[in-house]
Amino acid sequence: MPDPYLAANFLHFFAVILMVNANIINGLIHGQAKVSTPLEASTLLNAVLLTNRLIMGPSLLIIPLSGYWLMTLTGYELTESWLFISVALSTLLIATYLLGLRLERRLHSIANRSATFQDSILPIEYNRTFLKAAPIGFGALLVSLAAFSLMIFKPF
Ligand code: HEM
Numbered sequence: 037m038p039d040p041y042l043a044a045n046f047l048h049f050f051a052v053i054l055m056v057n058a059n060i061i062n063g064l065i066h067g068q069a070k071v072s073t074p075l076e077a078s079t080l081l082n083a084v085l086l087t088n089r090l091i092m093g094p095s096l097l098i099i100p101l102s103g104y105w106l107m108t109l110t111g112y113e114l115t116e117s118w119l120f121i122s123v124a125l126s127t128l129l130i131a132t133y134l135l136g137l138r139l140e141r142r143l144h145s146i147a148n149r150s151a152t153f154q155d156s157i158l159p160i161e162y163n164r165t166f167l168k169a170a171p172i173g174f175g176a177l178l179v180s181l182a183a184f185s186l187m188i189f190k191p192f
Contacts, residue, residue: 041109048102052184055095055129058087059177066173069143070166074150074158081144088137096130118186125183132176139169 062084069080103126107113114120146162 041106044102044105044109047098048106051095051098051102052180054091055099056177056180056184058091058095059173059180062087062092063173063177066166066170069147070158070163072158074147074155077147077158077162078144078151081140081147084140085137085144088133088140092133096126096133100126116190117192118190122183122186125179125186129176129179129183132172132179136169136172136176139165139172143169 065080065084065087069077069084072080100123103123107119112119114123142165143162146165147158150159150162
């Protein structure tokens with residue numbers, strides 16, 4: 037029987053690693069999709085949506101659940117500022133995920149429509165939507181890094 041603290045910490049840490057990696061990989065795929073043909077972009081965005089569904093979404097569910105489990109095991113409470121701020125940042129992360137998902141679905145449907153018409157390049161609408169989605173993805177990465185630092189260093 038594994039030590040519950042180690043099991044909870046493993047689950048928490050593993051979900052954080054998956055979420056941060058999925059965010060970075062999605063960003064790289066987006067960069068590639070932006071300069072691709074509509075057909076290629078549609079396939080690449082399929083991979084992004086799959087990563088969101090199979091990795092990012094479940095990780096964002098496991099992080100608060102395992103975090104709560106850790107709280108019950110360690111006795112840390114929300115009166116600790118580092119923990120309170122991290123919980124607020126986690127809520128922000130879930131909000132950016134849902135917002136980003138909407139924009140990524142829109143990007144996918146724009147690329148799909150363009151591919152159906154056999155266009156050779158992505159329409160301006162794609163770039164406009166991409167410019168809204170990019171800061172959300174980058175912001176989510178910064179928020180993750182801030183929460184990560186707070187959890188490790190517990191500065192206050
Ligand atoms: C609802 C949200 C969260 C709660 C309730 C929560 C709670 C906790 C608790 C109680 C610990 C144990 C601290 C210890 O044993 O020293 C912990 C560890 C940790 N958390 Fe969170 N957490 C949350 C979100 C996050 C997020 C969003 C990240 C990063 C993106 C994160 C990264 C970490 C890491 C890396 C550790 C291990 C720290 C260590 O072992 O020194 N957590 N978390």
